[in-house]
Amino acid sequence: MSNLPASEPSAPLVVVEPDPAVRSRLAMQLGERAVALEVLDGVEERYAGSPLLLVLGPSCARIPGMAGAEALLGRRPDVGAILIADDLSTDLFQRAIRSGVRDVLGAPVDTGQLNEAVRRVSSSLVGVAPRPSSPATIHADDEPGAGGQVITVFSTKGGAGKSMLATNLGVLLAQRSEGPVCLVDADLQFGDIAVMLKLAPQHTIVDAVGSYDRLDVGFLESLLATHQPSGLKVLPAPLEPAFADQVGADQMSHIIALLRSFCSFVVVDTPAYFNDVVLSLIEDSDDVLLVAGMDIPNIKNVKIGLQTLRLLNTPMQKIHLILNRANSKVKLEVSEVERTLQVKADALIPSDIVVPQSVNKGTPVVLDAPRSAIAKSLEQLADRFIEAPAGKRRGRR
Secondary structure (H helix, E strand, C coil), X not given: CCCCCCCXXXXXXXXXXCCHHHHHHHHHHHCCCCEEECCCCCHHHHCCCCCEEEEECHHHHCCHHHHHHXXXXXXXXXXXEEEEECCCCHHHHHHXXXXXXXXXXXXXXXXXXXXXXXXXXXXXXXXXXXXXXXXXXXCHHHCXXXXXXXXXXXXCCCCCCHHHXXXXXXXXXXXXXXXXXXXXXXXXXXXXXXXXXXXXXXXXXXXXXXXXXXXXXXXXXXXXXXXXXXXXXXXXXXXXXXXXHHXXXXXXXXXXXXXXXXXXXXXXXXXXXXXXXXXXXXXXXXXXXXXXECCHHHHHHHHHHHHHHHHCCCCHHHEEEEEECCXXXXXXXXXXXXXXXXXXXXXXXXXXXXXXXXHHXXXXXXXXXXXXXXXXXXXXXXXXXXXXXXXXXXXXX
């Protein structure tokens, strides 16, 4: 029997690995559904017109163009790939992600880890439509007025509070800034920003990508929803997970560059994993808020995330560690976390019952409970980017 649940929609699964022993082992790990091949030749023709999932063995990582997969991924957005490599070097990781590979795993790979990656990538291929081609004459770096500050909020573990932090930070900056502030929901499969702000958006980021050939500042502004209590502009995530794959790294970079050209701040919420879109956002950002919860799985994942960012030569001065629920009585001290991660926390956000209450109301906690301890800590975080008017500070000393 296959290791994939029968109830889960899945694309055809092909293992490509020249070494027969390794190829056989990978096929056994993936179950009877996997088709094991020595080379990629003929696969595109065999599976023409339908989504396809490739598992590329360690030998492919050593072949230029990943044994032909790089060209195939460039032509076919409905083809997903997982690369298994003996050596997870910086160069390999960058090349794989930028070539369209969805995940990179170290060899020898654990069966559970491999099948989880297959499940995740396979589900992302359901309903995938071809991406709009990028206009050859438009490049993100060419945009005028790149003066706005881009702040990406990222976490390597779901449930760390990243969306709550991004939403409240966006609201505070919108209240303080003289220019527009935009919050982008780049969690393209399961973004919650519109729900957390009680918005019923008429447009999403998919509309921006769908009109990519005529996308300019004026058109992009017309797609933004407005959170009336704060004036925050919002570019929501797609309404359905199947649309997520229509938004590539190049499109996201161009959208961020356009927003930066007329907004004072662009705050970006992201999914809790690395992919080409997230890597592009981190690269384009002025500041990255890395959010961690106060539990061992969270800290473990954040440590791996920091190692990955260092491997990718990300400037560490723009990475800011934010510890959420830092006052929780979980027998884990802030000093222990900082010592483990070898990074000093830039902000400590306390745990507070008013947070889930405000989320359920669709009202950011800084508006719903402005005198709470967590609202004050979020205001102090916002102070790092723009000071509140003197009359609005609430006795922080």
